[in-house]
Amino acid sequence: MDETALSISSKPLPVLARKGSRHVGRLRAEKSRLITAIYACCASGKYVPPLMVFPGKINEDMFEGAPVGSVGTSSPSGWFNENVFVLCVKHFDEFVKASSNNPMFLILYGHTSHMSYGAIIYCIERDITMITLPSHASHKLQPLDVGVFKSLKSALKVAQLNRLSHNIPKRITEAEIGRIFGHAYNISTQIFHAINAFRATGIEPLQSKYFFGIGFCSGKIFCRKIS
Structure with missing residues (x-):
């Protein structure tokens, strides 16, 4: 599981004009608007539908065209926090159905917001x-950072540019967020992306020389080193 910030602002497109032109119209840059998307996937290539965090209030229009099964919440800034993490864990469990007969490992970055009581x-x-990754190592050990988020952001950029190219000079509205994000999500969440990402990080199959983690299980806190 990991989160990433996504820009939904309407950025100006390149403008082609005659040489020497003194007045060239173009779309004006707007104030940056960010949402946070929380992903979860496993080494077999399956994904849990994302949880999206919006700044301010949310409404049903924002989820039109969003990935099937996705949910949303809000925070003052649109960023991840402890309350959002509790919702993430519950959302995750709704799909994986963890139990004593079906225990789960949840690998994530060791940020303070993840240490919610x-x-x-x-x-x-x-x-x-929960197994937390070492600090400053997510770019090497976090599968979503290594193999999924880059594809997501590339697809999101293309979707935004296509939208603006056909609707100049209108800005991207909140009602279009779900549709644009849903398109990028479907492109980025291919089975092979997750499988290759786990393989590249050395988590599955285990290839790293050392793998450190802190886990919480059965009321106990433990630290494990696997070589």
Whole structure:
């Protein structure tokens, strides 16, 4: 599981004009607007529908065309926080159905917002063991960073440019966010992206010389080193 910030602002497109022109019209840049998308995937190539965090209020129009099964919430800034993480863990569990007969490992970046007491208690009760990655190593060890988010942002940029090319000079509105993000999500969440990402990070199959992690399971905190 990991989160990434996505820009939904209407950026100006390149303008072609006659040499020497003194007045050339173009779309004006607007203030940056960001949403946070939380992804989860496994080494077999399956994905949990994303959770999106919006700044300010949200409405149903924002989810038109969004990935099937996705959910949304809001925070003052649109960024990830402890309350959002609790929702993420519960959303994750709704799809994986963790239990004593079906225990889960949840690998994620060791940010302070992930150390929510409510989330930890929930994971203990549902037999979900959280394993945190070492600091400053997500670009090497986090599969989503390595093999999925780059494709997502490239697809999102293309979708935004296509939208602006056919609707100049209109800006991208909140009602179009779900449709644009849904298009980029479908392109970026291919099975081979997840499989190759886990292989590239050395997590599955395990190839790293050392892999450090901190886990929470059955009411105990443990640190494990696998060589």
